[in-house]
Amino acid sequence: MILGDLLGTPVLDADGGRLGRVADVRFVLDGTPHQLMAEPRLLGLVVGPHSASSFMGYERNGLTRPRMIARILRWRHRGSFLVLWEDIAVVGNRSVRLRPGFTRYSTALDDHAQA
């Protein structure tokens, strides 16, 4: 699968209700180790309210300056959440469907607090 196809795809809950779109795909470097780097394993999807791909990362990486821009972009992406691979039921061409009772996690990276 090509990752670019997944970005921007609508995300639905188990009943077909719309949750947002795939804004980013989170990986963790703990797959099969190679000589140089471990394989990145798909950890989950970052689901955001906008079709435009997640903007500049302001909502996740704790950037706070310039304050005005940070505020505007965070506001634009309020309601973003992370859903883990285990909670994904089907990845399709037109939509991604989640399992019943999926959990919304914070999209924050590292130790950065989420706004």
Added chain:
Amino acid sequence: MKRLLGVALGILTAIGGFVDIGDLVTNAVVGSRFGLSLVWVVAVGVVGICLFANMSGRVAAVSGRATFEVIRERLGARAGLANLAASFLINLMTVTAEIGGIALSLQLASSVDYLLWIPVAAVAVWLVIWRVRFSIMENVTGLLGLTLVIFAVAVFLLKPDWGALAGQLAPTVPQQETFWSYSYYAIALFGAAMTPYEVFFFSSGAVEEKWSVKDLAQSRINVLVGFPLGGLLSVSIAVCAAIVLLPAGVSVTSLSQVVLPVAEGAGKLGLAFVLVGMVAATFGAALETTLSSGYTLAQFFGWSWGKFRRPAQAARFHLSMIVCLLVGMAVLATGVDPVLVTEYSVVFSAIALPLTYLPILIVANDPQYMGEHVNGRVVNVLGMVFLVIILVASIAAIPLMIVTGAGS
């Protein structure tokens, strides 16, 4: 001592390299029509370019990433490509204008028709890009461009009525002009001072010359001293026009009118100086814009680039510049007036500016790129003020262009 010399050289090239065909033409046009009532815009533009160049130079020195790599990474492929298309086309327009400027300056010096000088100019630009070392290229054109100081000298030799001149400095619309054309030329002047290509070139130049964190102080001095003095130089072009052409009712439409006040004030010797200066300034800017075309393309697509590499090791980079020069030549061969191309290119520069400015402002705050060298508070406040100014200029430009019939 050697260090001091380096600093002096850096400042001098920044001054000499500041003025290009856009500044020459726009300042003279504005001086001849609006007197000194728009000088404040040059001041604003100079502060803006200092800020912008300082940020992009710092990003390049700390992270090793030039401006268009940053733009692609932050804006993504789609918005990045839209930005590339706009920036590249404006850049190509500026390449065309600068080559036309070289040819027109050579025509003034030799009275051989400028159309014949165009291929000569383009080939010379290519040869320098192909063969000459980056630092030599920068310093020689910058130092020769310093002869444009003659504009400032001419201001004194013309013995103007200083009191009346100072009276013109207030930002008011002259009687014979409308508010709309006043605003239009304000944006043109702003665009001429804050051209995106300068930033592409400046940040890529930092990579070419392998700047690191310890070169930051030097780069800051070059920018903060060199650019304002360069701005003063371009203001003196407007002052010359305001002294000689405004009272005579001549509004500038050609390069010969730009140099007229210098000839009047400083005679034949002055004329010789100004011609050398114009050829050097437009030639230097032609090099910078041609390289910027290559830089933007290569950085967007991730090609190998840089004059520090053999041409064969940056093949697509060099090929794209050859194509740009050919296109510029072809456009000029149609007989289009380079002065007109220049007038449009500075306004389009102002329109495209936010696209380049915003990603740099954001990345200059990103510790992943900058570590401890992120923007300070003062720079960020200024940065936001300028973001607003740049946005307003960009949004207002096209309606004003339509309302005023491009300033006519």
Added chain:
Amino acid sequence: MTSASAPLPRAPKVGGRILDAQLHLMDRQVLDHDGVPVTTVDDLEVSGPALDVEIAPGSPAPVITALLTGSVLGTRIFGGRPPSSRLIRIPWKDVAEVGVVVRLGVKGEPLDASWVERWVRDKIIARIPGGSHDPR
């Protein structure tokens, strides 16, 4: 959105470094072993899952198998999809480091991703006198 205002729980801790595809990989410059630019990360290839097939609970998660470049950039921007055989891949095992740029652990010269550069060099630039002149 049911709980828009309440802060969301943090994701369970994992053992490795986190990479967000869009934020940390896509559109970054790719440099080879010697620091020479090769391309940008135009897209990524992932080992799964199969499209429109119900994912069985407990299925192992897919992994990134390769960086993609070439015509995939055009289709990512303008839509459509190049045939799989036309994709230019840089296998993940050649990736040495992900930071502000993506560094490879191999030389860029022989890679498929460099064919256009090689072609322009051999057919055009190297044939112009001075094309191999070292500027320094």
